[in-house]
Amino acid sequence: MSDETKERETGDVDEARRDLLKHMGIASMAGAVALTAGSADAEAAVFQEWFQSHYELMSEEEKQECIERLETRYTEEYGKKTTVSNAPALKDVLFGYALDIQKCIGCRTCVHACVKENNQTRYDPEIQWIKVLKMEKGNFSFSEEKLDKGYPETDRLGNFGIQVGGNAYSPVGVSGETERYYEPEKVPEKDSFYFPVQCQQCEKPPCVKACPVRATFREPNGVVVIDYNWCIGCRMCQLACPYEARRFNWGEPNLPPEDMNPKTHYYGNRPRMMGVMEKCTFCLQRTREGRAPACLEACPVGARKFGNLLDPESDVRKILATKKVFRFKEDLNTYPKFFYFMG
Amino acid sequence: MINEKDEKVDVSKRMLFKRAVAAVGVVATAGVAKTLTTAPTDSDKSKNRARYESEARQQERVMLQKRYVVMTDDEKKQMVNEILKNHYQELA
Numbered sequence: 001m002s003d004e005t006k007e008r009e010t011g012d013v014d015e016a017r018r019d020l021l022k023h024m025g026i027a028s029m030a031g032a033v034a035l036t037a038g039s040a041d042a043e044a045a046v047f048q049e050w051f052q053s054h055y056e057l058m059s060e061e062e063k064q065e066c067i068e069r070l071e072t073r074y075t076e077e078y079g080k081k082t083t084v085s086n087a088p089a090l091k092d093v094l095f096g097y098a099l100d101i102q103k104c105i106g107c108r109t110c111v112h113a114c115v116k117e118n119n120q121t122r123y124d125p126e127i128q129w130i131k132v133l134k135m136e137k138g139n140f141s142f143s144e145e146k147l148d149k150g151y152p153e154t155d156r157l158g159n160f161g162i163q164v165g166g167n168a169y170s171p172v173g174v175s176g177e178t179e180r181y182y183e184p185e186k187v188p189e190k191d192s193f194y195f196p197v198q199c200q201q202c203e204k205p206p207c208v209k210a211c212p213v214r215a216t217f218r219e220p221n222g223v224v225v226i227d228y229n230w231c232i233g234c235r236m237c238q239l240a241c242p243y244e245a246r247r248f249n250w251g252e253p254n255l256p257p258e259d260m261n262p263k264t265h266y267y268g269n270r271p272r273m274m275g276v277m278e279k280c281t282f283c284l285q286r287t288r289e290g291r292a293p294a295c296l297e298a299c300p301v302g303a304r305k306f307g308n309l310l311d312p313e314s315d316v317r318k319i320l321a322t323k324k325v326f327r328f329k330e331d332l333n334t335y336p337k338f339f340y341f342m343g
Numbered sequence: 344m345i346n347e348k349d350e351k352v353d354v355s356k357r358m359l360f361k362r363a364v365a366a367v368g369v370v371a372t373a374g375v376a377k378t379l380t381t382a383p384t385d386s387d388k389s390k391n392r393a394r395y396e397s398e399a400r401q402q403e404r405v406m407l408q409k410r411y412v413v414m415t416d417d418e419k420k421q422m423v424n425e426i427l428k429n430h431y432q433e434l435a
Binding site for chain 2 (some may be wrong): 125250317321322326330340
């Protein structure tokens with residue numbers, strides 16, 4: 001007969017054991033309460049976020065509820081009034097970006113402006129969406145000679161040549177050494193040029209194809225976005241992106257409240273969580289309000305241009321019409337909307 | 344005066360209480376253990392940094408010996424046309 005059965009039958013329970021159990025129970029409850037005290041609302045919000053649907057599939061009411069929940073959580077977590085916009089993509093707009101590679105001095109002001117604007121994690125490590133690469137000039141040539149050469153020429157038999165795609169016989173340059181560019185003493189350095197790389201907002205984005213849950217998709221204005229709450233962190237998109245433009249939150253983000261930008265967008269710069277992907281969105285929280293991306297505003301030499309590709313009078317279209325332009329990894333047919341040009 | 348029936352009830356109440364306390368204890372202990380084990384340690388942080396750095400280095404390798412090809416005017420026009428065509432097709 002077990003002790004428990006005996007106790008039940010006789011009603012003879014060891015007082016000391018009962019007290020011990022009682023105290024242990026009270027202590028455990030107190031411990032559990034202490035652990036969650038002060039963040040009950042935030043915990044509840046996180047719990048609800050885990051079970052929310054894909055944002056695009058939500059009803060308007062659900063979206064509103066989600067936005068309010070996020071605003072409440074961020075406001076509580078960061079101790080400042082935070083807004084989360086869900087402004088839709090602008091109509092009749094297709095964003096394009098152009099960067100003057102001759103003007104860029106590699107100062108990385110754009111990188112820091114981006115980090116500040118987009119609430120990236122600040123340390124261990126600082127996540128940067130723009131990477132400025134320092135490259136040897138190599139045989140880089142800005143000569144216009146032979147610019148239109150490079151195609152098979154028509155001979156007496158007719159034009160049976162194979163289209164080689166671009167001015168293959170006279171590329172603008174072949175880079176030599178490439179290195180990540182951190183703390184230069186002085187910029188620009190001799191015999192180097194600087195090559196900022198960020199999300200190219202491809203028209204045919206391989207990352208979107210690779211996402212198994214459609215957490216990342218291309219919006220009608222041409223910007224590829226991520227639903228951070230729907231992302232499962234599989235990193236397939238990172239593998240698929242030929243530009244290495246996506247960043248993964250390996251750890252819990254470190255964003256000090258005093259550094260947090262409280263003006264956010266659901267698909268843009270709202271604080272992310274561990275285990276999700278993030279990348280440049282052309283600062284959609286700004287561009288949807290008619291403002292320029294933070295990197296462009298910060299550039300001290302005016303190397304960056306941004307505009308609507310549907311408008312022939314926009315900066316980007318004018319650059320495409322008049323300047324020497326090249327794309328990064330154009331051979332992959334991703335149709336990047338980020339163009340490099342030489343002024 | 345407590346009769347036998349009341350005593351039985353008391354005992355079963357007591358057992359129920361005991362089990363409830365035990366359950367709360369187990370849950371709370373699991374919670375505390377989880378909090379302690381999932382808190383990022385210094386080695387986790389350095390691992391995260393190393394992973395991030397390793398991803399960044401991949402880009403350098405990709406960029407090595409890359410040829411940059413200037414687009415001809417025809418190519419630029421063709422590209423803009425294709426991008427716009429794709430955009431309007433999508434809208435339609």
